[in-house]
Amino acid sequence: MEAYLRSCRGVLKNSPGLHVVMGNEACDMDSMVSALTFAYFLSKSLDCKKMPVPVLNIPRAEFPLRSDSIFLLRETGLSQDCLLFRDEVDLHGLHKNKQLMLTLVDHNILPSADSELEDAVVEVIDHHLLQRPTSPSCPVTVEPVGSCATLVTERIAQKAPEVLDQQVAQLLYGAIILDCVNMAPEAGKVTPKDSQYAVFLEKRFPKLPQRGALFQSLQNAKFDVSGLSTEQMLLKDMKAASGGDLKLAVSVIYMTLEAFLQRRGLQQDLCEFCHNHNYNLVVAMTISFNDNKEPFRQLAVYSSSTVYREEVLSALYQRL
C-alpha cells in the first residue's frame, strides 16, 4: 500500500490525464480511508487504464487538525508524506483540459464551488442521502450504513479480496469502528452490514488492534482539541454550504457548548473567522460525552447579521 501511495505523486507529474478518488470536504477519517483504500483497489483492477490517485479534500496545512486520522496512519505504519492534498492538484485546470476523471467516496454530490467538476464524475460510493440524479454513465453505490468504509470493504471483499492486506484492513477497520461508535447500537450509527464487515476483517486479520482499545484511542485522538485555536477548531470538522448571498459554515466542535462559549475572545475570533474564510454564518455543533459515555450535542449560531441569525433560529425552532 505504501509503495502505491508513494507512486501517486509520480502519476500526478507524468500522466497526461488523471483519475482522482476523493472524499468529502470535511476530510474526516472515513473520507480519508475510503479515498485511500478505494483508489488502491481500483489501481489493482485489470481494466484500470489510468492509475487512480486518492486526493484528500483539504489543503495540506489543515491536516494536522485531523488528529484521529494522523493517529490511525501512524498506527498502520503509513507516512503522511505520501498523501496528496487538494491544494496540490489543480482539479479545475485538469477538467478544463478534459483530463480529469473523478470518483467520489463518502459524498455523492459536489459542493457548489466544485459543481463544474460534475461532468468528470465517473463513479460514486457513499453512505449519505442520495442527492444526485442517476445517469447511465456513472455507477452509484449509495447505502445508508454507518461508514462509507464498510461499503469499500464490501466491494473489495467481493471483487478482489487479495487486495486486502494488514494495512488496508487496519485503515478500513479503524474508520468503521470510529464511525459506528464502537459498534454500539445505542449510538444509532451501526447497521448490520457495518457489523458484518467489522467481523469479516477481524476474522481475516487476527492481528488487528483490539476493537475497544482501538476505538478509545481513536476517540481520544479525535477529541483532543487542547492547544487548538478557535479558528483551528472551526476548521477541524467543517462543511460549507451556500445559497444566494448566504455562505454558511457548519463545524463540529469537540467540547461542551459551555466550554466553547467560555473561550477568551470567542466573539472576535468568530468575527475574524467569517471575515478570513468568507462566511457570513457559522453553526457550531458541539459534541461531548456524559459520565455514561453517552454523546450530548448542542448548537450555537453566530452571524454578524441579525437577519441571518434570526432566519436560522426560526428555522431551527420550527423543527423542535
Ligand SMILES: [Mn+2]
Ligand atoms: Mn462518512
